[in-house]
Amino acid sequence: MNRFTHCVIGLCISLLLIPTFAQAESPRVLRLASWGPPKHYLSQSRNAWIEAVNERAAGRIQIIEYPGGQLYGPKDMHRAVARGLIAMGVILQPRLMATVPLLQGVYLPFAYDTMEQAANAYAGESLAIIQQAMQEKNLQLVYPAFSGGVQVFSAQGGIDGIADIKNLRVLATSPMVTDLLHKLEAAPDTSIPQSEQYMALKRGVADAMLNAVVTGYFQRNHEVAPFVTLTDMSFPTVLMTVNLDVWNSLPEDIQQIMLEEGEKQKAYSLGASAAMEAHFKQVISENGGKVSALPAGTRSLIQQASQQVWQEWAQRNGPQAQRLLELNLPQPAPSQE
The missing domain is CATH 3.40.190.170 (Bacterial extracellular solute-binding protein, family 7)
Structure with a gap:
């Protein structure tokens, strides 16, 4: 009888532990709000970024996108991300400049003759100034994507x-x-x-x-x-952003994965935007x-x-x-x- 009782107790304990182990292995879900046409090359680029980050994170985090403005659109996105209403969001740069005026410094009208010149403003000391200004508004910039002139x-x-x-x-x-x-x-x-x-x-x-x-x-x-x-x-940009509190809670290697994959999509957007612009000028x-x-x-x-x-x-x-x-x-x- 004692042996049977011990077996039952052991089985019960095992069943109780299963949810705990399953929960420990579940990835942390980060919801990403976006907007814009799904066939736009920036939407497709963003999908590639999400897939790459999720794959390299190896089950530790999972980014899930809510596209098409179903959560927030470009008008309200920066406030939603800054307030933590959504972990991640795609922000239209001109919409953020009233909140982060220093962003205007990389969006100067008629200052740049090419998109590549404008892209240089998102590097080095200039990028550090922009990052600091955004962080003061509880926003972390992951990468900018270019949509053409x-x-x-x-x-x-x-x-x-x-x-x-x-x-x-x-x-x-x-x-x-x-x-x-x-x-x-x-x-x-x-x-x-x-x-x-x-x-x-x-x-x-x-x-x-x-x-x-x-x-x-x-x-x-x-x-x-x-x-x-x-x-x-x-040359406006579309900014992939994370709520700063969420960003600071992520392991450093996950942050680095996001930044590295973001650099790839930034470079992609520069090349793709020129080709897409030429194509759609003809279509128009x-x-x-x-x-x-x-x-x-x-x-x-x-x-x-x-x-x-x-x-x-x-x-x-x-x-x-x-x-x-x-x-x-x-x-x-x-x-x-």
Whole structure:
């Protein structure tokens, strides 16, 4: 009888321990909120990053994505991540600049001629300044992804000269771009979120919007604003972020895995964005759009007006902002006597 009792007790103890062992082996789940078309190359790149991180983490963590804005969209994502309402989120850089003004230092209008130049602002001391500013808002940047240059989608016609910008009702989100548009005597409007800009153009509430070619195509901007002027006004990024408290709770090797895989996707986005932009410029043209380049002389005039905007921004935001200008803008060559 005692032997039978011992066997029963042993079996009961074993059954009680099974859930404990199973729970110990379960990965820590990190929910990731995202938005945007699933066929966009940045969405596909993000999927590759998630898969690579989960595989290298070997069951210690599991990132699960909630795509399509089902949890949060670009307008509210930065607040949701900072407050810990979601562990991870995809933040549209221009939407974060009101909260983290120093991000404007890597989004200077008409400062960079190529996306590669803009990408250099996310390295070295410049990146360290941006990281610190984001951490002060309880956000950890994992990696930026590039979506191409910002172009002008207009219902009124292409832009050849400064006169074509005057009084143009332009939908914008960046404070510095808004300041520049005011100096160019345009009529910028920051009250309409990107998700509502299509209908604003369709109803005649605005004349133009600012967007990358690929994103503009997926959002069907060319249907209501068929004149696309290639300005490469700035080079926005989509930021993979983690709530800082969540980030600090992760083992260092998991953090390193995320950063390493992020560098791969950052590099991928630089190459893919150029190829995708070329493809969708042609697709927009085939669908009735009129794609043209901003004349070099007009761009030069706008760059001259932009310099004052850059300096005014730096003066308002202190020494770190000034340092970002020094690091990221071409500096005049020293005079030779």
